[in-house]
Amino acid sequence: MVEEGVSLRGLNTLGLPATAANLVRVDSEAAVRRVVDHPHWGLAPKMVLGGGSNLVFTRDPSPLVIKVEVPGLRVVHEDAQAVVVEAGAGVDWHALVCWTLEQGLGGLENMALIPGTVGAAPVQNIGAYGVELKDRFHSLVAVDLITGRTVELDARACAFGYRDSVFKHSGFGGLAGKSVITRVRLRLPRPWQPVLGYLDLQKRMEDTGVREPSAQQVFDWVCAIRRAKLPDPAVLGNAGSFFKNPVVSAEQCRDIIARDPAIVHYPLEDGTVKLAAGWLIDACGWKGRSVGRAGVYEKQALVLVNRGGATGAEVLTLARAIQASVYERFGIRLEPEPVVV
Numbered sequence: 001m002v003e004e005g006v007s008l009r010g011l012n013t014l015g016l017p018a019t020a021a022n023l024v025r026v027d028s029e030a031a032v033r034r035v036v037d038h039p040h041w042g043l044a045p046k047m048v049l050g051g052g053s054n055l056v057f058t059r060d061p062s063p064l065v066i067k068v069e070v071p072g073l074r075v076v077h078e079d080a081q082a083v084v085v086e087a088g089a090g091v092d093w094h095a096l097v098c099w100t101l102e103q104g105l106g107g108l109e110n111m112a113l114i115p116g117t118v119g120a121a122p123v124q125n126i127g128a129y130g131v132e133l134k135d136r137f138h139s140l141v142a143v144d145l146i147t148g149r150t151v152e153l154d155a156r157a158c159a160f161g162y163r164d165s166v167f168k169h170s171g172f173g174g175l176a177g178k179s180v181i182t183r184v185r186l187r188l189p190r191p192w193q194p195v196l197g198y199l200d201l202q203k204r205m206e207d208t209g210v211r212e213p214s215a216q217q218v219f220d221w222v223c224a225i226r227r228a229k230l231p232d233p234a235v236l237g238n239a240g241s242f243f244k245n246p247v248v249s250a251e252q253c254r255d256i257i258a259r260d261p262a263i264v265h266y267p268l269e270d271g272t273v274k275l276a277a278g279w280l281i282d283a284c285g286w287k288g289r290s291v292g293r294a295g296v297y298e299k300q301a302l303v304l305v306n307r308g309g310a311t312g313a314e315v316l317t318l319a320r321a322i323q324a325s326v327y328e329r330f331g332i333r334l335e336p337e338p339v340v341v
């Protein structure tokens, strides 16, 4: 059941070259447990791979790659307040969004077309157009890679933050590399209420004259908006936003605005201000540029792309050059969003 020398180029959306010395596909909690209980593989360092959409391979990963392929979509609970659905970690995220809409269940439509699998969604608390995974999260099932025990985690245990969770941290209390998420349960509140605060969605409402869109309508808008400005990984390798939007103090923001009045910024509830990293990168002249075979997408400076045959090192060289110029001009350190292996 362990495959040897598997190319990972087709298993990461940036299309970067890397080889798994050994790769095992798991389709259930029991399958993960078999790996943990295995006399040899149980002790080997492991890397968990989902859809590979938030990953930069700069080298070959740990001796054993666990490719999560747990299937399944079902409604597990229903009452007056909400419907709880459960999806296998190996299910494609967008397929889950489509399935819920087919069942007449709204709630995930703002997160349509986000690349990757269901199991990867909680790792970086995916989000788009005003809704984050944590806003719809119920619980998840994971298998501990040391004990083989199946555990259930609620939102609190996952410690969700902006593109962050306990699964991204390897230090004390962190779960990166220590467990495999096998199922995710989402809570879709009743009655459904649209989330239309984002400028792009407001614009669609104005342009179409639709004041009370259905979940399907919002889904269609989000798909159209994303398709217009984000590259399809099947056509042009990319990992979505490459940097997080930085958050600065109100004072820092005032200084920056004084120098660059056009800067796109969003005040947050706690008094801090979120800056649009895409705007900062764009302002430094990076849009459409390339370093080696890695480049900055023409329509959205926050997305780095593989122009064909790029290595992870080339992508990181480009990323560092962007970080350096944004730091030089604005004094802000951009933090990469994907996990670098």
Ligand code: EPU
Pocket: 127, 128, 129, 130, 239, 240, 241, 242, 243, 244, 245, 264, 276, 277, 278, 279, 282, 287, 299, 300, 301, 302, 337
């Ligand atoms: N902008 C520019 N130039 C650019 C790119 C953006 O001036 O090259 C400006 C835009 O005009 C806009 C602002 O920056 O005023 C923000 O851009 P956008 O609305 O496209 O959103 P974003 O900040 O680039 C974030 C998420 C996306 C998510 C969208 C919509 C992060 C790092 N990115 O992007 O998530 O889809 O909002 O909610 O938070 C992802 O994480 O991979 C991702 C795609």
